[in-house]
């Protein structure tokens with residue numbers, strides 16, 4: 001192909017930012033010299049996966065993706081400019097129009113809304129005059145994964161010395177300060193709400209220095225990798241299968257089966273991808289693991305790489321986690337320096353390389369096929385399965401994709417055997433699970449409990465007060481369901497939640513009080529899906545808009561036709577989206593909303609002007 | 618487009634390396650069908666004479682399965698499956714016209730019709746009649762956006778309405794060259810133009826889907842006008858567009874003037890006179906003037922694609938500007 005480049009010229013800063021990135025990724029045989037078209041187009045094109053890091057470099061250096069900057073990046077990577085623009089405009093954290101260098105993203109998602117985010121945003125609207133200060137701007141943001149410290153915000157300053165900071169328990173004063181260029185407190189991992197002696201997966205968090213490999217080893221780290229090297233790939237997979245571990249990212253697929261499927265593929269190379277995109281509103285467990293025990297994930301990925309026969313792993317990390325990024329990068333560097341990553345690990349002939357790739361503000365990139373497309377430098381659009389990524393994955397090769405929590409369960413399984421792990425939990429739901437408790441509770445945070453623990457017990461632990469005072473619980477996240485009343489007694493397992501038409505999802509437990517208005521939360525969920533749909537397929541692209549409009553009518557008590565017509569319309573939309581959408585986003589986008597209509601009677605309540613419905617019309 | 622949509626193509630059936638084809642047996646609406654491995658469900662449906670609606674599928678393009686109008690019910694599957702891209706498997710039991718399938722197709726059409734101008738999409742209008750789809754059921758359409766507003770939308774941000782009107786993609790038509798116009802108020806985002814411009818035909822990569830969600834749109838880089846983009850005016854995208862969102866300027870102007878009269882038109886199949894490739898042309902003429910040049914998708918030479926000369930150059934038969942007072946209806950910018 002013969003590409004027509006963009007005629008606008010890149011600035012020196014843009015050229016520098018991109019050159020530095022490409023230099024760092026230069027193929028070994030070219031170290032030190034970067035020809036404009038490195039060794040033929042095939043290799044140039046094979047660098048397309050650097051498009052996303054390149055766009056990050058431009059955004060962080062200049063605050064936006066200018067035609068000149070995009071043109072230079074596309075020319076270096078041999079990507080058609082229209083394609084480059086298509087990718088840049090896909091992500092919420094990239095701007096394709098000039099922006100002030102300082103951006104403050106204020107979360108107004110479900111947990112933060114319950115913690116008063118709307119009030120803070122109203123204050124901000126009054127106090128901050130956008131025209132008076134061209135140097136800074138604020139935006140509403142979907143969940144930042146800091147729900148236990150809600151309300152939360154993220155401050156991104158671009159320039160020669162870019163800075164990214166997220167923090168919780170935000171006040172409007174702090175936001176004003178942040179916008180004026182002042183300092184803000186950095187969110188540090190909140191202390192765990194549970195007694196450490198009951199914890200397995202979380203046991204090291206808070207007890208170990210996350211920056212010290214030696215401390216990790218002193219706490220039992222890297223014993224599992226040694227054991228894994230003794231066992232060999234086959235036995236590791238057998239133990240993982242015997243453990244009954246299922247995926248913790250939401251879908252609950254048996255991990256042992258996934259690994260066996262990748263290991264059985266003949267094609268080489270194979271890849272391991274860790275899904276750390278954690279963008280489901282109300283979810284923050286993976287952040288807790290990565291910030292509190294980063295070496296655990298590095299070790300777990302190394303073991304997984306050994307088991308499935310992958311010599312290269314990618315950690316796809318959501319961009320809103322600056323602390324996790326720093327700590328994971330530090331852990332990877334330390335492990336590499338100590339010979340625990342790279343070539344010939346521990347002198348045992350094992351090769352495994354690990355690289356972090358950052359998302360850029362797109363919930364859909366948590367969906368596995370969208371994640372792969374994003375890693376390859378394409379738009380984060382999911383595709384229909386089959387073929388599954390275990391056969392056709394990253395760069396068309398067999399690929400194993402696992403959630404952070406799933407992988408972090410593996411070292412203990414390898415060390416103590418699958419049977420020991422299977423003994424915890426129930427027959428069909430083995431092991432412990434992390435739950436992200438937020439909302440109206442005294443002790444929000446990440447809880448680790450054996451699967452099968454009743455929801456009521458978790459609520460008590462978190463200080464939700466007497467069950468009668470609980471209006472409902474949003475279980476499983478934006479794609480989950482509202483439960484209430486007797487259902488609060490259900491055992492937290494995959495099978496029991498399924499029985500009542502609910503899901504554990506990513507472990508979200510958002511607690512609503514008896515007087516909490518529900519409609520504003522539903523409207524926020526609907527707006528979330530509208531914003532986060534990739535836009536590829538009709539049921540989801542247009543359906544999410546129609547659902548959001550419908551809820552606005554419910555909130556405004558102005559139905560189109562009768563209320564029962566509205567209810568029927570929602571049902572039909574939900575059915576079509578579940579049946580005909582390409583991926584899980586569209587398929588589950590009405591789940592929480594329909595459950596609130598069915599179980600909390602939201603439409604009837606809104607029609608009767610009941611304050612518990614409560615609109616934000 | 619997600620690169621994984623493109624799967625390795627199987628070897629042609631007569632290639633010596635091709636193993637003897639495996640025959641699959643499946644049941645469709647109670648009929649038993651035997652097909653070769655690798656056949657799509659849509660092909661099987663077509664071979665049985667089951668009329669299946671499609672919008673984003675075309676025989677000369679890689680399936681992107683985004684419109685979801687072709688879905689069918691597959692026993693054992695949690696969701697409906699797109700027949701255009703799902704390969705037949707042995708033992709499949711498929712229902713192509715179950716109530717669930719009809720409901721999904723109807724709602725998909727209603728969602729499209731509520732957000733897009735379907736006035737020049739006869740195929741869609743026919744589907745809507747067939748499934749009794751009501752494009753008005755989501756309320757009156759919102760006022761059109763100003764020129765360029767949709768092009769500037771940023772991912773993850775939208776204005777919350779009160780739900781009293783239905784958001785649409787309505788916007789002014791883009792006329793930035795003398796050969797074809799882009800009326801994205803009619804765009805259903807079927808990706809056909811993007812695929813035509815990409816590796817499926819033209820390999821110019823001038824346009825792509827930008828933005829996301831409801832703001833997703835066909836765009837050049839930073840939405841620059843076509844003459845500043847990589848477009849070479851081959852018109853393949855215009856030929857592929859199922860809704861008239863992309864339209865030859867000649868046709869657009871006649872429609873604007875109320876002079877587009879399909880009843881008075883004739884089609885002539887001929888061979889492009891410009892070079893030795895010999896692409897098949899289909900000339901639509903009205904009042905003895907060529908008003909549209911297309912290329913049959915099943916032509917073994919051109920498979921629906923042409924270059925700028927065949928597509929826009931045949932108007933030379935009308936004579937030279939100034940001669941007999943005739944302007945060529947199109948000029949290359």
Ligand SMILES: Cc1cc2nc3c(=O)[nH]c(=O)nc-3n(C[C@H](O)[C@H](O)[C@H](O)COP(=O)(O)O)c2cc1C
Nearest residue numbers: 247248249275277278279366367368402403406584
């Ligand atoms: C819209 C959508 C978003 C998702 N987001 C995430 C995510 O943020 N993190 C995650 O681990 N899995 C996410 N998933 C699930 C992944 O597709 C995939 O099932 C998971 O990463 C597999 O890992 P596991 O088997 O370890 O759970 C998402 C799925 C969908 C449909």
Ligand code: SF4
Nearest residue numbers: 534536537540583586
């Ligand atoms: S369901 Fe939504 S997010 Fe998923 S592919 Fe379709 S448009 Fe994209």
Ligand code: SF4
Nearest residue numbers: 814848849851852854
């Ligand atoms: S006319 Fe040809 S080159 Fe131009 S956008 Fe259409 S397909 Fe691409």
Ligand code: SF4
Nearest residue numbers: 804805807808810858
């Ligand atoms: S312009 Fe036409 S071909 Fe292109 S996506 Fe829209 S409807 Fe499809």
Ligand code: FES
Nearest residue numbers: 107112143144146
């Ligand atoms: S950080 Fe605000 S909802 Fe999660």
Ligand code: FES
Nearest residue numbers: 682684685687701
């Ligand atoms: S024709 Fe199959 S999804 Fe569009």
